[in-house]
Amino acid sequence: MGTEQQGDARAWYSFEAMATVDVSLMGLDDLGGVASLYQHTFNAAPWNEGWGFEAASQRLEGILAAPNGFGVLARRGDVPVAFALGYLEAWVSGRHFLLKEMCTAPERQREGIGRFLLEFLLSTLKDRGVLQVFCETRAGVPAEAFFRRAGFRALNVVALGKRL
Numbered sequence: 076m077g078t079e080q081q082g083d084a085r086a087w088y089s090f091e092a093m094a095t096v097d098v099s100l101m102g103l104d105d106l107g108g109v110a111s112l113y114q115h116t117f118n119a120a121p122w123n124e125g126w127g128f129e130a131a132s133q134r135l136e137g138i139l140a141a142p143n144g145f146g147v148l149a150r151r152g153d154v155p156v157a158f159a160l161g162y163l164e165a166w167v168s169g170r171h172f173l174l175k176e177m178c179t180a181p182e183r184q185r186e187g188i189g190r191f192l193l194e195f196l197l198s199t200l201k202d203r204g205v206l207q208v209f210c211e212t213r214a215g216v217p218a219e220a221f222f223r224r225a226g227f228r229a230l231n232v233v234a235l236g237k238r239l
């Protein structure tokens with residue numbers, strides 16, 4: 076599929092994806108289209124979460140509109156096909172990035188768009204002084220394979236939650 080892999084997991088390019096989508100920073104004006112994409116993707120397998128448009132919009136706006144919110148978007152024409160969104164955080168030296176949400180539209184997955192967008196995100200963050208990126212996902216879903224393929228590794232932490 077027109078892919079060049081160069082050993083270093085940070086440099087994994089899909090030339091097909093580069094030719095078919097435009098990537099840019101995400102702005103608040105993009106939230107409507109992105110919320111529809113989020114709803115569409117996370118209401119499909121394996122997540123089947125049941126998002127309504129308003130709840131999806133509120134979630135994504137809450138992240139992007141925060142003082143340290145930061146997102147990137149891939150479009151085909153005017154239509155969002157993938158995005159990644161999270162928070163920049165100050166650290167001892169430099170900054171960290173907490174990747175909260177990322178998705179590619181179900182009908183556009185496995186075309187290299189996710190890796191192209193992630194590469195754009197990581198290089199943009201590096202230019203802004205980010206030293207490390209963190210994300211969480213469910214073990215065994217496609218996202219785990221995707222992030223591992225991009226060079227992410229499991230950390231020695233435990234995720235805890237409590238129902239109220």
Ligand SMILES: CC(C)(COP(=O)(O)OP(=O)(O)OC[C@H]1O[C@@H](n2cnc3c(N)ncnc32)[C@H](O)[C@@H]1OP(=O)(O)O)[C@@H](O)C(=O)NCCC(=O)NCCS
Pocket residue numbers: 078116157175176177178179180183184185186187188189190191211212216217218220221222224
């Ligand atoms: C995870 C996700 C963003 C990947 O996006 P994508 O555009 O399909 O990813 P790419 O086509 O760039 O895949 C890059 C590589 O990741 C790995 N990968 C991606 N999807 C995979 C899958 N379903 N199974 C195994 N490996 C997979 C492969 O190594 C793939 O390279 P290849 O196609 O040459 O084998 C997409 O599957 C998605 O939106 N999933 C639903 C939402 C989600 O789970 N988001 C993350 C949790 S917060």
